[in-house]
Structure formats: structure tokens, C-alpha cells
Amino acid sequence: MGGTVVLLSLVASHSDIDLETVAKISADASQVASVVLASASPIAGAITLATCNRYEIYCEVPQFEDVPAARSEVITHISASTGLSEATISTALVSKTETDVIEHLFTVGAGLDSAVIGEREIAGQVRRALNEAQTAGTATGSLVRLFQSASRTAKDVGSRTSLGSRGLSVVSVALDLATDLSSESDWGTKKIVIFGTGAYAGATMSLLRERAAHNVSVFSSSGRAEAFVASRGGSPLDEETLEAALETADVIIGCSGSDHRLMAADIAVLDRGARPLIAIDLALTNDFDPEIGTLESVELINLESVRMAAPEEQSQSLREARSIVLDAAHSFAAEQRERAADAAIVALRRHTQAVLEAEVQKVRAQHGCTAAAEEVEFAMRRMMRQLLHVPTVRARELAAEGRAGDYIEALQTLYGLEVEVPVAPSVKRKESCPATEAPAKAVRQAG
Incomplete structure (x- = not known):
């Protein structure tokens, strides 16, 4: 795989369209995740989140070039299951990728994108969506980690802000x-x-x-x-x-x-x-x-x-909640980037270790277990550690910049290595998060 996989979400919610349209899209669309995985689409995993005022599907695709095809595949199957035209569904669905997916789900799970701000039922619905996807076999490791982190963030918002004490739903x-x-x-x-x-x-x-x-x-x-x-x-x-x-x-x-x-x-x-x-x-x-x-x-x-x-929440509570969400999204993306670096480092070390062991075996075959052979082996292992130091540091530096894909492609080009990595999105930090600020960037795409 030449780069890191990509998160994609398609969202139809009360925030963007009327509830009647959301209801039409939601009707009989619960099996879409299983259907798209069984098709020839590039989608590797999918989780559906359907509540009283939203229908959302979260997907994992191999690379950004696959996003349009994945979106089209989901729209086609929702159209087939609901009887609505693909044009209608395409207009209603908002596409999010990378960090926006993380921030949106964390915001939704914390009840900050609900008709009743801070509602507590949505956190349970996020957990159930994950459980159902795991049971159906449609959730990948990246999606599991995403939804689990969203649930933890919802708990943090509930315990650390006044939104949780209100108990509104x-x-x-x-x-x-x-x-x-x-x-x-x-x-x-x-x-x-x-x-x-x-x-x-x-x-x-x-x-x-x-x-x-x-x-x-x-x-x-x-x-x-x-x-x-x-x-x-x-x-x-x-x-x-x-x-x-x-x-x-x-x-x-x-x-x-x-x-x-x-x-x-x-x-x-x-x-x-x-x-x-x-x-x-x-x-x-x-x-x-x-x-x-x-x-x-x-x-x-x-x-x-x-x-x-629904009562309006105090701006201070909302600022605190949104800050918790954004910090959690930043931490999640950083952890995922580190995982990408770790996978690349492990692949490189395995490759170099295999080369080293082959050369050590040649030295032992030629010189036996002599002191000279041991000195040569020690020198070779020390040299290999020194040679790996700079590539290891660079892997982590590039991953921190959201460029783990560049490093992985270099390994493929130089050594022919295949590196399987989790999603590793970049994070665009916000300087402030006022109560009126939209929780995540959204782009509406035509079909």
C-alpha cells in the first residue's frame, strides 16, 4: 500500500436538511454498509449511524483517489434501498474526509450537534452503531478505534462540563x-x-x-x-x-x-x-x-x-465542550500518525534484520564461533543500529507532519516493502473554538 488509508463520512442531518428528507434517506438504508462491502467498491469498512435526526455512514478507503468512487457507491445503494433518486441523495449528503470526520463524529457523540445540545442518548447510539458493525463484520480496526475514541470523548464532555449535569435529551x-x-x-x-x-x-x-x-x-x-x-x-x-x-x-x-x-x-x-x-x-x-x-x-x-x-446552553459550557472535542480529535489523529510511523519502522527493521542475519550466518559459516567472528558480528549489529537511527527519526518526523505516506512510498521504491498502516490523518488545529463556530468543515458535493 502506497500511503495511509482515508476516512470518509457521508452525513445527512437536521443541521443541513429537513427531517423529512433525513427520514426518507434513513428508510431501509441500515444494510448499506454490508452491501457496499460486498460490491466491487473500494470501501474497506463501513459503520452506519442512524438516529432520530441523522443518517451517517463512515467508511474507510485506501487513498484519496478512491473517495469519489466510494461516495458514488454509497449513494447508488442508498438510492436502491430507499427508491429515492441518486441526485436527491447526493444533494442531501455532506461529505467529510480526514480530520473533519474525526471532529464531526466526536462532536456528534458528545451531543454537540444534536437538536438538544448535550443530549445523552446519542452516545449510546454511537456505541450501538459500532457493536452492530462489529457483529456484521463491516468495521475495520481504524473505524473501531475511531468510534471507541468518540465514546470516550462523550464521557469526558459529560463529566467535565455542565452539559452532562443537565441530563437533557x-x-x-x-x-x-x-x-x-x-x-x-x-x-x-x-x-x-x-x-x-x-x-x-x-x-x-x-x-x-x-x-x-x-x-x-x-x-x-x-x-x-x-x-x-x-x-x-x-x-x-x-x-x-x-x-x-x-x-x-x-x-x-x-x-x-x-x-x-x-x-x-x-x-x-x-x-x-x-x-x-x-x-x-x-x-x-x-x-x-x-x-x-x-x-x-x-x-x-x-x-x-x-x-x-430545546433550551440554549451557556456559551461557556459549549466552549469547554468543543475544546474537549477538538483536543480529543487532535490526540486521536496524532496517535494514528504514530501508528503509521511505527508500522513503517517495523517493516524497515524487519527488512534490515533479515539482511543482517543472512550476512552473520555467512561469517559464522566461514570463521566458526571464534572471537574474531563475534567481533565482526558485534560491529555489524552496531553499524546497523546506527544506520537505522536517522530513518527512524525521519519516519516519526514525517508522520507528525501527516506525511507518513511519503515515507512508506520511499520504502516501497527503495526496498520493495509493503507496509500495512492504519488511518493517519493530518490535523488542522484551530486557534479558538467559540460557541458559534461550526464543529467541523463540511463540503457538499454533487453526485
């Missing part, structure tokens, strides 16, 4: 909105129905317990409600018992993102009288028909509502 802000809209603020008196049994449903159940809610029922179109409530509490619902639960519900919460959408007509035909209903839709692809919000006595809270209601 998409779910908590949605529940706060529901409290404001309700005539009764006591969650212990409310009858609640949750749709879904995934991570957001689990986070919702946990926060409801904190608010002393105890009359909670769970519906899953896939039949997992009973297993879900067995470990978290609540009552399971099925198709037969759902209607009766909806007739007496005060709050319904959508967390599934499944094809089982609750329509406005389903609510309209219920025998609810004038009983008010608050519908909280946290699913990116909408568990509830948006028309539900037009029904009498029904208040609809969706992700856009949450984004608009």
Missing part, C-alpha cells in the same frame, strides 16, 4: 413540553401508551419512571412488548388490546419508526369523548400521522417541536 425535552401542555402536571396520574421497544422506548420508560409515571403500556407491532416490559415494567399490548388502551390514554409516545403508523382516522373513531390527548412522536419516520395534530382535543409534539423548544 430529546425525550426529556418532549416530556417537558407535554407537561406544559397538560392541565395535570402529575405524571403519576397519567395513562401512557408507548409504541416501540427500541433504545428510545427504553430511554422514555426510564425517564417516565423518574417522573413517577406508573400506568404505562407498551405496544410493539413486531410482538416484542412482553419481553420489553418484563425487564422495564409496564403492561404489554397487542393488536387486540391496543384500541381499549388508546381510548383511555392521556399520552401516547411513538418511538418505533416501524411501518405500523397510527393514523388520524384511528384516533377519530375511538370512544374518547372530549378527553384530551397528547401525542409525542419521536420516530424519525413518524409513528403517528401528522394529521393527528389537527384533531380536536389532541396536541402533537414531534421532533421539530423538540428542536424548537
Whole structure:
């Protein structure tokens, strides 16, 4: 390999486009990582991160020349899985490479690019994305290290800034909105129905317990409600018992993102009288028909509502958090560059050691185990160490400058050596990180 491999991420998030477009891109795109690896694309590894307001895919490619082909391959497969045109997907996806990939993921994992700044669910989603990719066999060593470092950075932001102490999340802000809209603020008196049994449903159940809610029922179109409530509490619902639960519900919460959408007509035909209903839709692809919000006595809270209601964090806390993220990104890239240097140094030393041992064997064969032979061997080993000193120092110097690829290419040209190295991006340090500064450079490319 002539140089260091490259990180590429393709990002569609609420920061750049509307949530409806993000939802369309996310639909049925979870298998894209496996599909592109099975194709003839240059992509060596991939991890997909899909949340309530973003769809991102992180890829490893051999060199910068492969980035356009890799991007095109991902767009083609997302188009095939979603039915959207390649032009639509290409316009929606923002491409990031090298250091921008690192800074972006670390920023996302720390909750600094979320609708609710500092939200805590995203860190868990980053961990799950890595676990799923490892299980599916799509994660390379470089991507594993990247995601693990992002998780550690998120913990640091949570423990070292006030963002972590707030405990804010998409779910908590949605529940706060529901409290404001309700005539009764006591969650212990409310009858609640949750749709879904995934991570957001689990986070919702946990926060409801904190608010002393105890009359909670769970519906899953896939039949997992009973297993879900067995470990978290609540009552399971099925198709037969759902209607009766909806007739007496005060709050319904959508967390599934499944094809089982609750329509406005389903609510309209219920025998609810004038009983008010608050519908909280946290699913990116909408568990509830948006028309539900037009029904009498029904208040609809969706992700856009949450984004608009999310409190603004203090600029000092944001500056501290962004500083932690940028320092972590710098450290990660530096470590990766050192790994690139180490791989090159090891390859050179193995080569020279093999040459040395061959010559030592010739001396022993000619002179035997004599004092003269030992002196010659000692002199040869000492000379080899001296000869390797300057190339070793230069390897580390070039790696620190982000030029490990130049060193590796020189080894290939001079000695015909093949060096397998991890990603080793360069880092562009920022002099300051004000709260209003974008966390990472992004370039939107046409397809």
C-alpha cells in the first residue's frame, strides 16, 4: 500500500436538511454498509449511524483517489434501498474526509450537534452503531478505534462540563413540553401508551419512571412488548388490546419508526369523548400521522417541536465542550500518525534484520564461533543500529507532519516493502473554538 488509508463520512442531518428528507434517506438504508462491502467498491469498512435526526455512514478507503468512487457507491445503494433518486441523495449528503470526520463524529457523540445540545442518548447510539458493525463484520480496526475514541470523548464532555449535569435529551425535552401542555402536571396520574421497544422506548420508560409515571403500556407491532416490559415494567399490548388502551390514554409516545403508523382516522373513531390527548412522536419516520395534530382535543409534539423548544446552553459550557472535542480529535489523529510511523519502522527493521542475519550466518559459516567472528558480528549489529537511527527519526518526523505516506512510498521504491498502516490523518488545529463556530468543515458535493 502506497500511503495511509482515508476516512470518509457521508452525513445527512437536521443541521443541513429537513427531517423529512433525513427520514426518507434513513428508510431501509441500515444494510448499506454490508452491501457496499460486498460490491466491487473500494470501501474497506463501513459503520452506519442512524438516529432520530441523522443518517451517517463512515467508511474507510485506501487513498484519496478512491473517495469519489466510494461516495458514488454509497449513494447508488442508498438510492436502491430507499427508491429515492441518486441526485436527491447526493444533494442531501455532506461529505467529510480526514480530520473533519474525526471532529464531526466526536462532536456528534458528545451531543454537540444534536437538536438538544448535550443530549445523552446519542452516545449510546454511537456505541450501538459500532457493536452492530462489529457483529456484521463491516468495521475495520481504524473505524473501531475511531468510534471507541468518540465514546470516550462523550464521557469526558459529560463529566467535565455542565452539559452532562443537565441530563437533557430529546425525550426529556418532549416530556417537558407535554407537561406544559397538560392541565395535570402529575405524571403519576397519567395513562401512557408507548409504541416501540427500541433504545428510545427504553430511554422514555426510564425517564417516565423518574417522573413517577406508573400506568404505562407498551405496544410493539413486531410482538416484542412482553419481553420489553418484563425487564422495564409496564403492561404489554397487542393488536387486540391496543384500541381499549388508546381510548383511555392521556399520552401516547411513538418511538418505533416501524411501518405500523397510527393514523388520524384511528384516533377519530375511538370512544374518547372530549378527553384530551397528547401525542409525542419521536420516530424519525413518524409513528403517528401528522394529521393527528389537527384533531380536536389532541396536541402533537414531534421532533421539530423538540428542536424548537430545546433550551440554549451557556456559551461557556459549549466552549469547554468543543475544546474537549477538538483536543480529543487532535490526540486521536496524532496517535494514528504514530501508528503509521511505527508500522513503517517495523517493516524497515524487519527488512534490515533479515539482511543482517543472512550476512552473520555467512561469517559464522566461514570463521566458526571464534572471537574474531563475534567481533565482526558485534560491529555489524552496531553499524546497523546506527544506520537505522536517522530513518527512524525521519519516519516519526514525517508522520507528525501527516506525511507518513511519503515515507512508506520511499520504502516501497527503495526496498520493495509493503507496509500495512492504519488511518493517519493530518490535523488542522484551530486557534479558538467559540460557541458559534461550526464543529467541523463540511463540503457538499454533487453526485
